[in-house]
Amino acid sequence: MSTIGGLKKMVASAVVRGVEEARARIFGHILNPTGQRSPHKILRKKMIGEKVSQWYPYDIKGDDPLVMARQEQERLSKLEMLKRRGKGPPKKGQGKRASKRSK
Structure with missing residues (x-):
């Protein structure tokens, strides 16, 4: 049972990551999954x-x-x-x- 729950979480996180990447590609956003500081906001102005x-x-x-x-x-x-x-x-x-x- 625990392996099924872990598998569901893994698949769900992969789907979410895929959706986020697609959204970033479509709208021209920069994907930052680690949340590190980036100069992109300043360079975008x-x-x-x-x-x-x-x-x-x-x-x-x-x-x-x-x-x-x-x-x-x-x-x-x-x-x-x-x-x-x-x-x-x-x-x-x-x-x-x-x-x-x-x-």
Whole structure:
């Protein structure tokens, strides 16, 4: 009697496994009978990098060296104006932190 019950369980589990495999094949699922962690769920998602890059406008600075040169020139002229007013950056080793240490 016990062998018949064991045989029924074995046949039933084989049928269930076969049905699960067929279902996975039909619907395109990944069969994971052991239940181990798998990256499939993450890899199944759509990539978002292309959408994010489309959100931002095209940046001309990288292509045109004249735009970069003009920005650099504006930065230098602003720095020169600040230096004339005495508001420019301090010399190396004479900033706020250095003055705190020397006390």
